[in-house]
Amino acid sequence: MLERAGVPTVSVCTDAFVVPARAMADVLGHPDFQFVTIPHPIASLSPAELDANVRAVVGDVVRILSQA
Amino acid sequence: MTGAPELPVVEIDEVRRIMEDYFERGWTDGLPVMPVTDSILAEFLAQTSRPADDLLLAMPHLSRACTVRLAAINAAMAGCRPEYFPVVLAAFSALRAEGYVTRAIWQSTTGTAPMLLVNGPIREQIGLNSAGNVFGSGFRANATIGRAIRLTAINAFGLHPGELDQATQGTPAKYSACIAENEEQSPWPAFHVEHGFEADVSTVTAMTIRSVAHIEARHTTVPEQLALDFANTISRIGALIHETTSACIALGPEHAALLDRAGWGKDELRRYVYEHAVVSRELLVATGKDAVSGKTRWRLSSAHSDAVPDSTPDADEVRVVGSEQAIQIVVTGAHNAGVSAVIETFGPRGGPPAIAALDPAPTPS
Numbered sequence: 415m416l417e418r419a420g421v422p423t424v425s426v427c428t429d430a431f432v433v434p435a436r437a438m439a440d441v442l443g444h445p446d447f448q449f450v451t452i453p454h455p456i457a458s459l460s461p462a463e464l465d466a467n468v469r470a471v472v473g474d475v476v477r478i479l480s481q482a
Numbered sequence: 483m484t485g486a487p488e489l490p491v492v493e494i495d496e497v498r499r500i501m502e503d504y505f506e507r508g509w510t511d512g513l514p515v516m517p518v519t520d521s522i523l524a525e526f527l528a529q530t531s532r533p534a535d536d537l538l539l540a541m542p543h544l545s546r547a548c549t550v551r552l553a554a555i556n557a558a559m560a561g562c563r564p565e566y567f568p569v570v571l572a573a574f575s576a577l578r579a580e581g582y583v584t585r586a587i588w589q590s591t592t593g594t595a596p597m598l599l600v601n602g603p604i605r606e607q608i609g610l611n612s613a614g615n616v617f618g619s620g621f622r623a624n625a626t627i628g629r630a631i632r633l634t635a636i637n638a639f640g641l642h643p644g645e646l647d648q649a650t651q652g653t654p655a656k657y658s659a660c661i662a663e664n665e666e667q668s669p670w671p672a673f674h675v676e677h678g679f680e681a682d683v684s685t686v687t688a689m690t691i692r693s694v695a696h697i698e699a700r701h702t703t704v705p706e707q708l709a710l711d712f713a714n715t716i717s718r719i720g721a722l723i724h725e726t727t728s729a730c731i732a733l734g735p736e737h738a739a740l741l742d743r744a745g746w747g748k749d750e751l752r753r754y755v756y757e758h759a760v761v762s763r764e765l766l767v768a769t770g771k772d773a774v775s776g777k778t779r780w781r782l783s784s785a786h787s788d789a790v791p792d793s794t795p796d797a798d799e800v801r802v803v804g805s806e807q808a809i810q811i812v813v814t815g816a817h818n819a820g821v822s823a824v825i826e827t828f829g830p831r832g833g834p835p836a837i838a839a840l841d842p843a844p845t846p847s
Contacts, residue, residue, distance in 0.1 A: 434648050
Protein backbone atom coordinates (compact mmCIF):
# COMPACT_ATOMS: atom_id res chain seq x y z
CA MET A 415 0.00 0.00 0.00
CA LEU A 416 2.75 2.46 0.98
CA GLU A 417 4.79 1.41 -2.02
CA ARG A 418 1.86 2.10 -4.31
CA ALA A 419 1.85 5.61 -2.80
CA GLY A 420 5.48 5.99 -3.84
CA VAL A 421 7.10 5.26 -0.47
CA PRO A 422 9.86 2.62 -0.71
CA THR A 423 8.82 -0.05 1.77
CA VAL A 424 9.93 -3.37 3.14
CA SER A 425 7.75 -5.61 5.25
CA VAL A 426 9.25 -7.64 8.08
CA CYS A 427 7.40 -10.58 9.59
CA THR A 428 8.33 -13.58 11.69
CA ASP A 429 8.75 -16.97 10.09
CA ALA A 430 5.42 -18.06 11.63
CA PHE A 431 3.64 -15.76 9.19
CA VAL A 432 5.27 -16.64 5.89
CA VAL A 433 2.20 -18.44 4.53
CA PRO A 434 -0.32 -15.65 5.35
CA ALA A 435 2.17 -13.02 4.16
CA ARG A 436 2.45 -14.72 0.76
CA ALA A 437 -1.33 -15.15 0.66
CA MET A 438 -1.86 -11.43 1.36
CA ALA A 439 0.66 -10.52 -1.34
CA ASP A 440 -1.25 -12.71 -3.80
CA VAL A 441 -4.59 -11.18 -2.82
CA LEU A 442 -3.20 -7.69 -3.35
CA GLY A 443 -1.82 -8.56 -6.77
CA HIS A 444 1.89 -8.82 -5.92
CA PRO A 445 2.69 -12.55 -5.97
CA ASP A 446 6.43 -11.81 -6.19
CA PHE A 447 6.37 -9.28 -3.32
CA GLN A 448 9.63 -9.48 -1.39
CA PHE A 449 9.64 -9.35 2.38
CA VAL A 450 12.06 -10.13 5.18
CA THR A 451 11.53 -12.78 7.83
CA ILE A 452 12.95 -13.00 11.33
CA PRO A 453 12.59 -15.89 13.79
CA HIS A 454 9.36 -16.20 15.76
CA PRO A 455 8.44 -14.86 18.34
CA ILE A 456 8.80 -11.12 18.93
CA ALA A 457 6.59 -10.21 21.87
CA SER A 458 8.47 -12.25 24.49
CA LEU A 459 12.02 -11.34 23.44
CA SER A 460 14.35 -9.06 25.37
CA PRO A 461 15.46 -5.86 23.62
CA ALA A 462 18.93 -7.44 23.15
CA GLU A 463 17.51 -10.57 21.51
CA LEU A 464 15.29 -8.47 19.29
CA ASP A 465 18.25 -6.28 18.39
CA ALA A 466 20.24 -9.35 17.34
CA ASN A 467 17.38 -10.62 15.14
CA VAL A 468 17.09 -7.24 13.47
CA ARG A 469 20.85 -6.93 12.87
CA ALA A 470 20.79 -10.28 11.07
CA VAL A 471 18.35 -8.99 8.44
CA VAL A 472 19.43 -5.36 7.99
CA GLY A 473 21.31 -6.34 4.84
CA ASP A 474 18.15 -7.87 3.33
CA VAL A 475 16.11 -4.81 4.26
CA VAL A 476 18.61 -2.51 2.52
CA ARG A 477 18.77 -4.80 -0.51
CA ILE A 478 14.97 -4.81 -0.98
CA LEU A 479 14.70 -1.07 -0.38
CA SER A 480 17.43 -0.39 -2.95
CA GLN A 481 15.52 -2.36 -5.58
CA ALA A 482 12.40 -0.26 -5.09
CA MET B 483 -36.10 -44.35 11.83
CA THR B 484 -38.49 -47.28 11.67
CA GLY B 485 -40.09 -49.14 8.79
CA ALA B 486 -39.30 -48.36 5.16
CA PRO B 487 -40.65 -44.91 4.33
CA GLU B 488 -41.11 -43.79 0.74
CA LEU B 489 -37.89 -41.99 -0.12
CA PRO B 490 -36.96 -40.15 -3.29
CA VAL B 491 -34.62 -42.11 -5.53
CA VAL B 492 -31.30 -40.41 -6.30
CA GLU B 493 -28.05 -41.54 -7.79
CA ILE B 494 -26.00 -41.67 -4.58
CA ASP B 495 -22.66 -41.91 -6.37
CA GLU B 496 -23.41 -38.61 -8.09
CA VAL B 497 -24.29 -36.91 -4.77
CA ARG B 498 -21.12 -38.27 -3.25
CA ARG B 499 -19.02 -37.10 -6.20
CA ILE B 500 -20.41 -33.56 -5.86
CA MET B 501 -19.74 -33.48 -2.12
CA GLU B 502 -16.18 -34.70 -2.61
CA ASP B 503 -15.71 -32.06 -5.29
CA TYR B 504 -16.74 -29.34 -2.81
CA PHE B 505 -14.18 -30.69 -0.33
CA GLU B 506 -11.45 -30.72 -2.97
CA ARG B 507 -12.18 -27.12 -3.88
CA GLY B 508 -11.78 -26.10 -0.22
CA TRP B 509 -15.38 -24.89 -0.01
CA THR B 510 -16.14 -26.37 3.40
CA ASP B 511 -15.47 -25.98 7.10
CA GLY B 512 -14.49 -29.65 7.21
CA LEU B 513 -18.04 -30.97 7.30
CA PRO B 514 -20.06 -31.88 4.21
CA VAL B 515 -21.93 -28.99 2.59
CA MET B 516 -25.15 -28.95 0.61
CA PRO B 517 -24.64 -28.68 -3.15
CA VAL B 518 -26.26 -25.53 -4.56
CA THR B 519 -27.96 -25.14 -7.92
CA ASP B 520 -29.34 -22.02 -9.60
CA SER B 521 -32.87 -23.07 -8.67
CA ILE B 522 -31.94 -23.48 -4.99
CA LEU B 523 -30.17 -20.11 -5.06
CA ALA B 524 -33.30 -18.51 -6.52
CA GLU B 525 -35.36 -19.75 -3.55
CA PHE B 526 -33.00 -17.96 -1.18
CA LEU B 527 -32.90 -14.75 -3.22
CA ALA B 528 -36.71 -14.71 -3.26
CA GLN B 529 -36.63 -14.21 0.52
CA THR B 530 -35.33 -10.65 0.20
CA SER B 531 -36.19 -7.56 -1.81
CA ARG B 532 -32.50 -6.68 -1.98
CA PRO B 533 -30.84 -7.12 -5.39
CA ALA B 534 -28.48 -10.10 -5.66
CA ASP B 535 -25.52 -7.81 -6.38
CA ASP B 536 -26.09 -5.64 -3.29
CA LEU B 537 -22.94 -5.34 -1.20
CA LEU B 538 -23.24 -6.88 2.27
CA LEU B 539 -19.73 -6.66 3.60
CA ALA B 540 -16.46 -5.44 2.09
CA MET B 541 -12.90 -6.18 3.15
CA PRO B 542 -10.91 -3.65 1.12
CA HIS B 543 -7.60 -4.90 2.52
CA LEU B 544 -8.32 -8.21 0.77
CA SER B 545 -9.91 -6.63 -2.33
CA ARG B 546 -12.87 -8.89 -1.60
CA ALA B 547 -16.54 -8.32 -0.88
CA CYS B 548 -19.63 -10.33 -0.08
CA THR B 549 -22.84 -9.70 -2.00
CA VAL B 550 -26.36 -10.90 -1.26
CA ARG B 551 -25.82 -13.63 -3.87
CA LEU B 552 -22.60 -14.93 -2.28
CA ALA B 553 -24.23 -14.95 1.15
CA ALA B 554 -27.21 -16.86 -0.26
CA ILE B 555 -24.96 -19.49 -1.85
CA ASN B 556 -23.10 -20.01 1.41
CA ALA B 557 -26.32 -20.10 3.46
CA ALA B 558 -27.63 -22.82 1.13
CA MET B 559 -24.33 -24.71 1.37
CA ALA B 560 -24.51 -24.43 5.17
CA GLY B 561 -27.83 -26.24 5.13
CA CYS B 562 -30.12 -23.28 5.81
CA ARG B 563 -33.71 -23.40 4.67
CA PRO B 564 -34.52 -20.42 2.41
CA GLU B 565 -36.66 -18.80 5.11
CA TYR B 566 -33.60 -18.52 7.37
CA PHE B 567 -31.90 -16.22 4.86
CA PRO B 568 -33.32 -12.90 6.22
CA VAL B 569 -31.59 -13.74 9.53
CA VAL B 570 -28.29 -14.30 7.70
CA LEU B 571 -28.69 -10.95 5.92
CA ALA B 572 -29.39 -9.14 9.20
CA ALA B 573 -26.39 -10.91 10.74
CA PHE B 574 -24.13 -9.32 8.12
CA SER B 575 -25.64 -5.89 8.83
CA ALA B 576 -24.95 -6.38 12.54
CA LEU B 577 -21.41 -7.61 11.90
CA ARG B 578 -20.72 -4.59 9.73
CA ALA B 579 -22.11 -2.30 12.44
CA GLU B 580 -19.97 -3.99 15.08
CA GLY B 581 -16.91 -3.06 13.04
CA TYR B 582 -14.33 -5.67 14.04
CA VAL B 583 -14.83 -7.75 10.94
CA THR B 584 -13.73 -5.01 8.55
CA ARG B 585 -10.65 -4.52 10.73
CA ALA B 586 -9.46 -8.04 9.90
CA ILE B 587 -10.48 -9.71 13.19
CA TRP B 588 -11.39 -12.89 11.26
CA GLN B 589 -7.73 -13.21 10.26
CA SER B 590 -6.32 -12.51 13.71
CA THR B 591 -4.21 -14.87 15.80
CA THR B 592 -6.71 -14.17 18.61
CA GLY B 593 -8.98 -16.72 16.93
CA THR B 594 -12.36 -15.17 17.66
CA ALA B 595 -15.73 -16.14 16.22
CA PRO B 596 -18.85 -14.11 15.47
CA MET B 597 -21.68 -15.07 17.82
CA LEU B 598 -25.19 -14.14 16.75
CA LEU B 599 -28.04 -13.44 19.18
CA VAL B 600 -31.54 -13.52 17.68
CA ASN B 601 -34.57 -11.82 19.22
CA GLY B 602 -38.21 -11.41 18.25
CA PRO B 603 -40.89 -13.47 16.51
CA ILE B 604 -38.56 -14.95 13.86
CA ARG B 605 -37.22 -17.29 16.57
CA GLU B 606 -40.48 -19.20 16.71
CA GLN B 607 -41.20 -18.86 12.98
CA ILE B 608 -38.05 -20.73 11.94
CA GLY B 609 -37.50 -22.90 15.04
CA LEU B 610 -34.48 -21.20 16.58
CA ASN B 611 -33.62 -22.77 19.91
CA SER B 612 -33.47 -20.43 22.90
CA ALA B 613 -33.85 -23.08 25.62
CA GLY B 614 -32.10 -26.36 26.46
CA ASN B 615 -28.64 -26.90 24.91
CA VAL B 616 -28.73 -23.39 23.45
CA PHE B 617 -24.95 -23.30 22.94
CA GLY B 618 -24.98 -26.92 21.81
CA SER B 619 -26.16 -28.94 18.86
CA GLY B 620 -29.49 -30.24 17.67
CA PHE B 621 -31.34 -27.35 16.07
CA ARG B 622 -31.12 -26.77 12.34
CA ALA B 623 -31.78 -23.01 12.35
CA ASN B 624 -29.15 -22.26 15.01
CA ALA B 625 -26.62 -24.66 13.51
CA THR B 626 -26.93 -23.57 9.89
CA ILE B 627 -27.35 -19.79 10.34
CA GLY B 628 -24.16 -19.64 12.35
CA ARG B 629 -22.44 -21.92 9.86
CA ALA B 630 -23.51 -19.69 6.97
CA ILE B 631 -21.31 -16.92 8.39
CA ARG B 632 -18.30 -19.26 8.67
CA LEU B 633 -18.71 -20.64 5.15
CA THR B 634 -18.97 -17.08 3.84
CA ALA B 635 -15.72 -16.21 5.61
CA ILE B 636 -14.06 -19.20 3.97
CA ASN B 637 -15.60 -19.00 0.50
CA ALA B 638 -16.35 -15.32 -0.13
CA PHE B 639 -13.32 -13.89 1.68
CA GLY B 640 -10.91 -16.82 1.30
CA LEU B 641 -10.14 -17.06 5.01
CA HIS B 642 -8.72 -20.56 5.17
CA PRO B 643 -7.02 -21.64 8.41
CA GLY B 644 -3.24 -21.42 8.32
CA GLU B 645 -3.37 -19.09 5.33
CA LEU B 646 -5.39 -15.87 5.62
CA ASP B 647 -6.96 -17.08 8.89
CA GLN B 648 -4.03 -17.01 11.30
CA ALA B 649 -5.90 -18.09 14.45
CA THR B 650 -3.43 -19.58 16.92
CA GLN B 651 -6.05 -21.95 18.33
CA GLY B 652 -9.48 -20.64 17.32
CA THR B 653 -12.64 -21.70 19.11
CA PRO B 654 -15.34 -24.35 18.57
CA ALA B 655 -17.67 -21.38 17.98
CA LYS B 656 -15.99 -20.96 14.59
CA TYR B 657 -18.10 -23.84 13.25
CA SER B 658 -21.31 -22.09 14.22
CA ALA B 659 -22.47 -19.76 16.99
CA CYS B 660 -26.08 -18.62 16.85
CA ILE B 661 -28.25 -18.42 19.96
CA ALA B 662 -31.66 -16.92 20.63
CA GLU B 663 -32.94 -15.22 23.75
CA ASN B 664 -35.44 -17.12 25.89
CA GLU B 665 -37.73 -14.10 25.96
CA GLU B 666 -40.67 -16.18 27.19
CA GLN B 667 -38.85 -17.19 30.38
CA SER B 668 -37.10 -13.90 31.02
CA PRO B 669 -38.50 -11.69 33.77
CA TRP B 670 -37.31 -8.59 31.89
CA PRO B 671 -37.88 -6.89 28.53
CA ALA B 672 -36.12 -8.71 25.69
CA PHE B 673 -32.58 -7.73 24.74
CA HIS B 674 -33.65 -5.89 21.59
CA VAL B 675 -36.45 -4.06 23.45
CA GLU B 676 -33.91 -2.95 26.06
CA HIS B 677 -31.99 -1.38 23.18
CA GLY B 678 -34.92 0.47 21.62
CA PHE B 679 -36.54 -1.99 19.20
CA GLU B 680 -40.23 -2.92 19.27
CA ALA B 681 -40.97 -6.36 20.72
CA ASP B 682 -42.57 -7.55 17.46
CA VAL B 683 -39.47 -6.67 15.43
CA SER B 684 -36.92 -9.44 14.94
CA THR B 685 -33.27 -8.59 15.32
CA VAL B 686 -29.80 -10.08 15.13
CA THR B 687 -27.03 -8.91 17.45
CA ALA B 688 -23.42 -9.60 16.46
CA MET B 689 -20.78 -10.21 19.11
CA THR B 690 -17.15 -11.02 18.42
CA ILE B 691 -16.37 -13.65 21.02
CA ARG B 692 -13.80 -16.21 22.01
CA SER B 693 -14.76 -18.28 25.05
CA VAL B 694 -18.00 -19.29 26.72
CA ALA B 695 -17.36 -20.05 30.40
CA HIS B 696 -20.10 -21.66 32.45
CA ILE B 697 -21.10 -20.69 35.98
CA GLU B 698 -22.34 -23.43 38.33
CA ALA B 699 -24.46 -21.89 41.08
CA ARG B 700 -27.33 -24.25 41.80
CA HIS B 701 -27.83 -23.68 45.51
CA THR B 702 -27.60 -19.96 46.10
CA THR B 703 -30.63 -17.75 46.63
CA VAL B 704 -28.65 -14.59 47.25
CA PRO B 705 -28.28 -12.19 44.31
CA GLU B 706 -24.95 -10.79 45.57
CA GLN B 707 -23.46 -14.30 45.70
CA LEU B 708 -24.52 -15.01 42.14
CA ALA B 709 -23.31 -11.64 40.87
CA LEU B 710 -19.93 -12.20 42.54
CA ASP B 711 -19.69 -15.55 40.76
CA PHE B 712 -20.08 -13.77 37.42
CA ALA B 713 -17.61 -11.05 38.44
CA ASN B 714 -15.03 -13.69 39.35
CA THR B 715 -15.24 -15.36 35.94
CA ILE B 716 -15.22 -12.07 34.02
CA SER B 717 -12.10 -10.96 35.86
CA ARG B 718 -9.96 -13.98 35.05
CA ILE B 719 -6.49 -12.77 34.14
CA GLY B 720 -6.22 -14.82 30.94
CA ALA B 721 -9.08 -12.89 29.35
CA LEU B 722 -7.19 -9.61 29.71
CA ILE B 723 -5.70 -8.62 26.39
CA HIS B 724 -6.23 -4.90 26.74
CA GLU B 725 -6.35 -2.93 29.94
CA THR B 726 -10.03 -3.81 30.38
CA THR B 727 -12.36 -6.41 28.96
CA SER B 728 -16.07 -6.83 28.18
CA ALA B 729 -18.58 -9.63 28.59
CA CYS B 730 -22.07 -10.83 27.84
CA ILE B 731 -23.70 -12.62 30.76
CA ALA B 732 -25.94 -15.39 29.39
CA LEU B 733 -28.28 -15.92 32.33
CA GLY B 734 -30.10 -19.20 32.62
CA PRO B 735 -33.81 -18.56 33.30
CA GLU B 736 -33.44 -19.93 36.86
CA HIS B 737 -30.77 -17.35 37.68
CA ALA B 738 -32.78 -14.59 36.04
CA ALA B 739 -35.78 -15.56 38.18
CA LEU B 740 -33.62 -15.57 41.33
CA LEU B 741 -32.44 -12.03 40.61
CA ASP B 742 -35.95 -10.87 39.75
CA ARG B 743 -37.36 -12.29 43.00
CA ALA B 744 -34.75 -10.28 44.90
CA GLY B 745 -35.83 -7.12 43.10
CA TRP B 746 -32.80 -6.99 40.81
CA GLY B 747 -33.08 -5.98 37.18
CA LYS B 748 -30.40 -5.98 34.50
CA ASP B 749 -29.09 -2.59 35.66
CA GLU B 750 -28.59 -3.80 39.25
CA LEU B 751 -26.74 -6.90 38.04
CA ARG B 752 -24.64 -4.89 35.60
CA ARG B 753 -23.63 -2.36 38.25
CA TYR B 754 -22.76 -4.99 40.85
CA VAL B 755 -20.67 -7.01 38.41
CA TYR B 756 -18.93 -3.90 37.10
CA GLU B 757 -18.00 -2.82 40.62
CA HIS B 758 -16.83 -6.26 41.73
CA ALA B 759 -15.02 -7.49 38.60
CA VAL B 760 -11.60 -6.65 40.00
CA VAL B 761 -8.19 -8.27 40.23
CA SER B 762 -5.57 -7.47 42.82
CA ARG B 763 -2.55 -5.43 41.79
CA GLU B 764 -0.49 -8.20 43.39
CA LEU B 765 -1.90 -10.84 41.01
CA LEU B 766 -1.38 -8.55 38.00
CA VAL B 767 2.27 -8.16 39.03
CA ALA B 768 2.63 -11.91 39.61
CA THR B 769 1.22 -12.72 36.14
CA GLY B 770 3.17 -10.04 34.31
CA LYS B 771 0.17 -7.91 33.38
CA ASP B 772 0.53 -4.96 35.74
CA ALA B 773 1.13 -2.32 33.05
CA VAL B 774 0.08 -1.61 29.48
CA SER B 775 2.01 -1.11 26.26
CA GLY B 776 2.41 2.55 25.39
CA LYS B 777 1.92 1.59 21.74
CA THR B 778 -0.90 -0.98 21.71
CA ARG B 779 -2.40 -0.57 25.22
CA TRP B 780 -2.18 -4.35 25.60
CA ARG B 781 -1.45 -5.57 29.11
CA LEU B 782 2.15 -6.54 29.83
CA SER B 783 4.67 -6.46 32.64
CA SER B 784 5.91 -3.16 34.02
CA ALA B 785 9.39 -4.55 33.34
CA HIS B 786 8.71 -4.60 29.57
CA SER B 787 10.49 -1.94 27.52
CA ASP B 788 7.16 -0.67 26.06
CA ALA B 789 5.42 -0.49 29.47
CA VAL B 790 3.56 2.53 30.71
CA PRO B 791 1.36 2.54 33.84
CA ASP B 792 -2.27 1.47 33.44
CA SER B 793 -5.08 3.92 34.31
CA THR B 794 -5.10 3.17 38.04
CA PRO B 795 -1.48 2.35 38.97
CA ASP B 796 -2.01 3.18 42.66
CA ALA B 797 -5.11 1.03 43.16
CA ASP B 798 -4.68 -2.24 45.07
CA GLU B 799 -7.75 -3.60 43.30
CA VAL B 800 -8.00 -2.97 39.57
CA ARG B 801 -11.33 -2.95 37.70
CA VAL B 802 -11.19 -5.13 34.61
CA VAL B 803 -14.41 -3.96 32.93
CA GLY B 804 -14.18 -0.51 31.37
CA SER B 805 -17.75 0.62 32.03
CA GLU B 806 -21.15 -0.74 32.98
CA GLN B 807 -22.08 -0.63 29.29
CA ALA B 808 -19.33 -3.15 28.55
CA ILE B 809 -21.50 -5.80 30.24
CA GLN B 810 -24.43 -7.11 28.20
CA ILE B 811 -27.07 -9.37 29.71
CA VAL B 812 -29.26 -11.90 27.91
CA VAL B 813 -31.51 -14.70 29.20
CA THR B 814 -31.07 -18.02 27.43
CA GLY B 815 -31.13 -21.76 28.07
CA ALA B 816 -33.53 -24.12 29.83
CA HIS B 817 -35.32 -23.36 33.10
CA ASN B 818 -33.97 -26.49 34.72
CA ALA B 819 -30.85 -25.70 36.75
CA GLY B 820 -28.81 -22.89 38.25
CA VAL B 821 -26.41 -22.68 35.34
CA SER B 822 -25.40 -19.57 33.41
CA ALA B 823 -22.47 -18.56 31.26
CA VAL B 824 -20.14 -15.68 30.63
CA ILE B 825 -19.54 -15.05 26.95
CA GLU B 826 -16.17 -13.37 26.62
CA THR B 827 -16.76 -10.65 24.07
CA PHE B 828 -14.31 -8.41 22.23
CA GLY B 829 -16.36 -5.33 22.91
CA PRO B 830 -18.22 -3.16 22.94
CA ARG B 831 -16.13 -1.89 25.82
CA GLY B 832 -18.75 0.83 26.11
CA GLY B 833 -21.35 2.04 23.68
CA PRO B 834 -24.33 0.07 22.40
CA PRO B 835 -24.23 -3.49 21.04
CA ALA B 836 -24.44 -4.04 17.26
CA ILE B 837 -28.09 -4.91 16.57
CA ALA B 838 -29.74 -5.08 13.13
CA ALA B 839 -33.45 -5.54 12.44
CA LEU B 840 -34.58 -8.07 9.83
CA ASP B 841 -35.88 -6.48 6.64
CA PRO B 842 -39.64 -6.83 6.14
CA ALA B 843 -40.54 -9.80 3.94
CA PRO B 844 -40.73 -8.94 0.22
CA THR B 845 -44.24 -8.49 -1.13
CA PRO B 846 -45.14 -11.27 -3.61
CA SER B 847 -45.11 -9.97 -7.19
